[in-house]
Amino acid sequence: MTKKLFAFDVDGTLLDHKYNEVPASALDTIEHLKKQGHVVGVATGRNQSQFQKALNPEDFDFVIYVNGGYLEIDGKKVYDIQFSQKQKNHLCDLFDDLDLKYGITTEHHLYSPHPMADNVQRIIKAYRVITPERKSDLRTLPVYQFSLYEGENALEVVSELEKNYSVHSLGEFAYDITIPKINKGIMLKEVAKIFNIDMKDTIAFGDGDNDRDLLKEAGIGIAMGNAVESAKKAADKLTTPSYENGVYNGVKELGYI
Template sequence: MEKSIVFFDIDGTLLNEEKKIPASTKRAVQLLQEKGIHTVIATGRVPNMFYWIQKELNIDSYVSMNGQYVVFEGKEIYSNPIDPNMLQSLSTMTAKKGHALAFCSHLDYKVSQSNHPYIEEGFDSLMMPYPEVDEKYYTHSPIYQGHLYCNPQDAQVYFDQFPDFSFVKWDSNAYDILPNGASKAVGILKMLEILDIEKENSFAFGDGLNDLEMLKMVGTGVAMGNAVPEAKAAADVITTSSSQDGILNGLIQVGLLEKDLASA
């Protein structure tokens, strides 16, 4: 039997709107693992933001920070740090304009300002506390992803000034900052190469704008019922929402789980 692998986004996919893992999702992931199917987290988050999810689901492989840092069974297999000089230029510009940044390493994440309303808004949406402040974090830690916090009207100037970066919106006033060409799909391809798994035997579940490349690249992309329209258009299959057994139903739809077994 050929090896298969399934990649799961976190927010709006593994987690419901209450930022909890539904019981049906835990059951579905366990069933995949019992069948010998690789289960992998694929997220924009920093690893220490989802350790608790790894523990609950018994998953020790992940594509983090939108493909910038990839780990298989606890071992780093790919990393792509951002040039600190580029981060210095970005930091100088945001400081002048009153905007804010977050810097994401493989160990932690820090922000450039305290009490910034857009940072608070973004982390509130994740149901997470305000991060520690270290405006020079990029000078003493490898940074794989940044966040830009500004309103959409002000964001265009950064798009124009930094053409080597891509900016992917993830909250009303928050953008992931990545090197051009970086995406979850890049990290997934690295893992498929290491594991010698054919692309047609790869599956991915997602709901957001940072999932588009992933959903298009894998053999079968599954969009959650709560996904943005762009993700649904990019996917091969649309399942129910993350709060309505979307992972379990999607795995049954694509034939990885049997309905009778899943409901047992």
């Protein structure tokens, strides 16, 4: 059997938000794939500390953090791509001038000048992650990702941001902003090179808008039944929702179980 590389998103894919758990069937599937000799990893929008609240990084061959901001293989950092000082100044000035709620992600922490804002708390509740620490000046920190906690009122700003950054919707009330041309799909290519696996032998599972590139670039992209429309359109196949053993069913349909 040809060795494959499997990349799984976390929130809404491995981690089921309906019951707030990783189904036993998903964990068993990961263990089964590893025993078969395949490369198994994760591609998440979370940083390291957020990820560790859901899963153990030692259970995976690689972890793509913060939508492609940095990569670890066997627990060692391989890629580290941060916002430049100029980019940080630009975004902080823009959001401050327009009085928009925002925050940033570092390797281990989340920070925001306004952590208790309504949309920030909506994200905390939806994804069950930690509340950002309050910090007024974010320019001095090592930033992997900005988050804009706004809805339709910020569509014009988002449209402008998309000209210079990678922007992913988190639903009706927030956006993730990463460095231009940095996303899960691009980092998947780097992982495949490191493990000497052809891209046609890569398989990815995802459900969110930030999984579009991951699903497009993979040899086979599989969207969860609970995926947003943009992820479904980017995928080659559709499996059942995460809370209905979607990971297990998707892998089984491909013939690896």
